[in-house]
Amino acid sequence: MSPEEPPEPAIVIARYDHGESDRILRLLTPSRGKVGVIAPRARSPKSPYSGLDLGVGLRARWRERGELGRLTEAEVVDPRARLRESYERLAVASYCLELVGAFSREGQPEPKLYGLAEMALVLLDGLDGGFESAFVAALEGKVLSFAGLCPRLGSCARCGGALEEATLFSLQSGASHRRCAPDEEGLLVVDPETLRRLEDLRRAPLREAIAGEAVEDLLYRVVVFQLGRPLRSRALLDVR
Ligand SMILES: [Zn+2]
Structure with missing residues (x-):
């Protein structure tokens, strides 16, 4: 994305360790579909990217660099901490994100699938019963x-x-x-x-x-x- 563009809303749909301390994040965004970015030093506890867990809602900017962009800014909008408090909720959230991710295109607008993932996470995060x-x-x-x-x-x-x-x-x-x-x-x-x-x-x-x-x-x-x-x-x- 170009430096003049505003930060893009995004959901972390997958993450992997990369190199010594970096992470690769798969993000789902409304206007660019699936995007892969490197979050530099995200595994260091002091990193501003350390809280970018599965299901977290954020606003992000990144520099395009071939297949994987480089994250330059991330503001957590909704940490959805309750998702990680119960195995059942986290399991359903993981499935939801893998499912939505599997049918989302890279670099193409996916506002409906993004909105659906967002709604599913909000519901699961607020769930009291099963x-x-x-x-x-x-x-x-x-x-x-x-x-x-x-x-x-x-x-x-x-x-x-x-x-x-x-x-x-x-x-x-x-x-x-x-x-x-x-x-x-x-x-x-x-x-x-x-x-x-x-x-x-x-x-x-x-x-x-x-x-x-x-x-x-x-x-x-x-x-x-x-x-x-x-x-x-x-x-x-x-x-x-
Ligand atoms: Zn018939």
Whole structure:
């Protein structure tokens, strides 16, 4: 970014040790998508960058330098300290950030995915009780939708008709009647009620999903299908 530009809002979505005392931070920003920067001497306790932990919201400036920029200024806006007070919260936050990061582009505006990550972190940071798998499913549905990759959930992807008993599901195109089923291997038999619930979760505000009833992890299968790989932090979740 050029020196005249104002600091960019950002969320730390991943961080790695680098060299003797530096860290590499992966940031998600609204106007530049994913950005990689080196935070010099960030592992020294006296460094102004030492508190840039996973999920922290900040305003940052950096100097562009090929693939990895160099952080020159970071003001923590929201430390979200409560995320790190409970294993469960941190596990969900880690998954949320890995998921959003996996579908965000580098150097392209990602205001919707940034806003979604921000909302998820604010909700998790303020959470008193536990959360349900509905929250994770809602997040997956929204991320897939924002990336333009969510399969049809609430109606038949072929004819648009209402779902009936024994609906089939393709990880690529979504629900269909048996008579409309695409010529594709690996179609799943799903309960239409599950699909209707997932569609409701996808469309409703994220905060409503926090206390929602448990739901099947069908959308995670779509995530893995679209990315061609599983997400590491998903294994940390005790999704009920
Ligand atoms: Zn149909």
